[in-house]
Amino acid sequence: MEFDSVIRGGTIYDGHSAEGFVGDVAIKDGRIVAVGEVVGQGREEIDATGKIVTPGFVDIHTHYDGQVTWEHTLAPRPTMG
DSSP: OOEEEEEEEEEEOOSSSOOOEEEEEEEETTEEEEEEOOOSOEEEEEEOTTSEEOTTOOOOOOOOGGGGGTOTTOOOGGGGO
């Protein structure tokens, strides 16, 4: 297979403040390698028809206000698993 995963047919919002568009997202070795019309196949094919897909979105919003009292680096949320 050309990709590890391909998410197909979802409405993509890519973070550029543009209108969403229907398309595919291909992932290889843990990285997004294609957005739009993906021609190749993935080992895993995910049907996202009728779903919203936000490639590359990371939610860093937390309520870890108390974190300052127990964690000296104030590491961002994605590193916490």
